[in-house]
Amino acid sequence: MKAHIRLSIAAILAIAPLASAQAEPTTPPAVSRQEYEQLLRQQELMRQEILQLKAERTIPATQPATTLTPATSPAIAPPNAAGPPVTQSDLDDLDHELSKLRDQVHSALPGSEHVVIAGDAAVTFSNLQHASSPSSFNAIVSPLILWEPTDRLLVTAAFDLVVGTDPTGVSSSSINLNIADASIIVNDYLIVGGGLFVVPFAQYHNHFDPPWIEKLPDAPLAFGDSAIGPGSEVGIYAHGAAPIRWLHAPFDSPKLVYDAYLANGPQLITNDPAAAGTLNFSDFTDLNNGKAVGGRIGFLPFPALETGYSVQYSQASPLGFPKTYVLLQAADLNWVQLCPQLGGVFTTRAEWIWSSVENTTYDPNGKLGFGPLNFGNYRHGGYAELAYRPTLSSNKILRDLEFVFRYDLVRSPVQSPGGEHEQRYEFGVDYWLTPSWVLKVAYAVDKRKVAPSENALFVQLGIGL
Amino acid sequence: MILARMFAILLPALTLTLACGCSHDSPAATAENAQTAAVPEKGGAQLWAENCSRCHNMRPPQSYSDAQWHAVVHHMRLRANLTGEEARSITAFLQASH
Numbered sequence: 235m236k237a238h239i240r241l242s243i244a245a246i247l248a249i250a251p252l253a254s255a256q257a258e259p260t261t262p263p264a265v266s267r268q269e270y271e272q273l274l275r276q277q278e279l280m281r282q283e284i285l286q287l288k289a290e291r292t293i294p295a296t297q298p299a300t301t302l303t304p305a306t307s308p309a310i311a312p313p314n315a316a317g318p319p320v321t322q323s324d325l326d327d328l329d330h331e332l333s334k335l336r337d338q339v340h341s342a343l344p345g346s347e348h349v350v351i352a353g354d355a356a357v358t359f360s361n362l363q364h365a366s367s368p369s370s371f372n373a374i375v376s377p378l379i380l381w382e383p384t385d386r387l388l389v390t391a392a393f394d395l396v397v398g399t400d401p402t403g404v405s406s407s408s409i410n411l412n413i414a415d416a417s418i419i420v421n422d423y424l425i426v427g428g429g430l431f432v433v434p435f436a437q438y439h440n441h442f443d444p445p446w447i448e449k450l451p452d453a454p455l456a457f458g459d460s461a462i463g464p465g466s467e468v469g470i471y472a473h474g475a476a477p478i479r480w481l482h483a484p485f486d487s488p489k490l491v492y493d494a495y496l497a498n499g500p501q502l503i504t505n506d507p508a509a510a511g512t513l514n515f516s517d518f519t520d521l522n523n524g525k526a527v528g529g530r531i532g533f534l535p536f537p538a539l540e541t542g543y544s545v546q547y548s549q550a551s552p553l554g555f556p557k558t559y560v561l562l563q564a565a566d567l568n569w570v571q572l573c574p575q576l577g578g579v580f581t582t583r584a585e586w587i588w589s590s591v592e593n594t595t596y597d598p599n600g601k602l603g604f605g606p607l608n609f610g611n612y613r614h615g616g617y618a619e620l621a622y623r624p625t626l627s628s629n630k631i632l633r634d635l636e637f638v639f640r641y642d643l644v645r646s647p648v649q650s651p652g653g654e655h656e657q658r659y660e661f662g663v664d665y666w667l668t669p670s671w672v673l674k675v676a677y678a679v680d681k682r683k684v685a686p687s688e689n690a691l692f693v694q695l696g697i698g699l
Numbered sequence: 700m701i702l703a704r705m706f707a708i709l710l711p712a713l714t715l716t717l718a719c720g721c722s723h724d725s726p727a728a729t730a731e732n733a734q735t736a737a738v739p740e741k742g743g744a745q746l747w748a749e750n751c752s753r754c755h756n757m758r759p760p761q762s763y764s765d766a767q768w769h770a771v772v773h774h775m776r777l778r779a780n781l782t783g784e785e786a787r788s789i790t791a792f793l794q795a796s797h
Contacts, residue, residue: 447754
């Protein structure tokens with residue numbers, strides 16, 4: 235098993251430098267102070283020229299233009315009264331040139347133009363049908379800040395501002411940092427970075443979890459509250475994509491995607507009788523000197539289809555606990571296809587995670603009251619989602635509707651703490667108010683083996699900012 | 700049993716899209732593909748349509764300024780698995796279109 239992991243990681247690391255054969259063209263240097271001053275002078279000259287031309291339009295044709303508008307700069311020659319008349323089109327051209335010049339000067343200055351504040355927000359109403367808890371609204375705003383100090387460097391920060399009411403009626407708010415990293419473009423096929431980053435493990439967290447991209451109001455079980463795969467981690471990473479030029483028809487622009495990273499990794503929970511043997515992906519500190527290594531290989535045979543395989547291997551136990559190794563693997567697929575014969579677009583997404591925490595003994599002395607308990611926690615789960623949007627319909631309301639179905643499941647040993655077999659069938663209808671505003675209504679049929687099942691109704695407004 | 704259920708959902712979906720004789724074009728790129736079928740290298744508009752629509756609806760080019768689009772596409776190189784060449788073409792298209 236370890237040999238396979240080493241092979242996978244070696245393959246990921248080997249591909250990146252191979253793909254970097256073609257260097258990215260060098261970007262122009264930053265504008266110097268001298269060039270900036272020159273641009274300002276040119277802008278001022280053009281402004282004066284426009285004022286002069288406007289003044290000419292207001293004077294009688296017989297009067298020499300030079301007597302009306304004194305030239306404030308010797309660089310501007312007096313207009314030739316015998317030349318062709320200035321038209322509105324000429325003035326528009328000058329205005330356009332001036333505008334472009336102003337943009338160039340402005341974009342050369344350090345400032346807000348190189349910062350983008352984007353992100354997403356959602357308001358969700360959820361009603362658990364068979365639980366004693368009341369229905370509840372909750373809201374989340376997730377700003378994404380992009381700062382590009384140079385053409386090659388990007389600093390990214392993203393966080394969730396959350397407010398909600400729990401089943402006991404207690405409201406709370408929180409701020410959760412999800413991304414805080416810096417990445418550098420090495421060449422056309424390689425980017426390296428470090429910080430708190432979204433782990434390239436399967437596709438969900440990297441692509442689908444913003445509420446205006448996820449087609450249902452809640453996350454799949456394997457990626458949601460009881461996730462069995464990582465979301466964000468602290469570490470360093472390399473990412474790239476390269477065209478596969480030797481593959482021809484039926485492929486269309488086939489592409490290989492590769493990721494490799496080294497991170498603190500998940501934490502193995504060892505002292506909680508209700509969760510021993512599970513992994514905590516939310517605490518970004520490390521419990522030991524062993525780091526998580528992982529990567530993903532993706533293949534796009536044509537632009538509408540992406541498939542991938544991810545792997546992560548880590549030593550996840552805290553210091554003082556016997557070393558316990560964790561192997562996570564995932565397979566993913568995303569296919570968006572226009573079908574003219576069926577009048578719309580089909581989206582098919584499927585991801586599956588296998589989580590393997592090796593055999594170990596929890597609470598070996600019985601001091602915590604639930605041991606000794608020896609088991610290996612082998613969990614797996616995933617989802618398959620199908621959506622259809624009749625984009626070719628002549629009816630606008632129908633065109634903006636999307637019908638979604640998802641089957642998802644998580645399985646962990648029922649003898650283990652927190653063990654459960656849970657599966658859901660979720661049906662949803664989305665109405666797209668704008669390309670980035672969507673109103674979703676969904677109903678989930680839940681089936682659990684250990685705990686009582688909780689069917690749920692969701693209504694959500696998802697917004698891309 | 701679980702795999703059987705997964706296949707029960709996935710197989711019809713995948714065979715449906717294949718069987719209906721769909722092209723490999725993303726929805727938004729279909730019209731442009733018809734115009735650029737003979738051109739070997741894809742333009743920024745087509746790359747924008749193909750890569751963005753794989754995950755989400757596309758933002759209009761007017762959404763951001765030139766410098767902001769540069770930063771956004773830089774970010775999307777990581778998210779949407781773009782090569783540098785693709786990112787430059789998409790950026791140029793977006794900057795020229797607003």
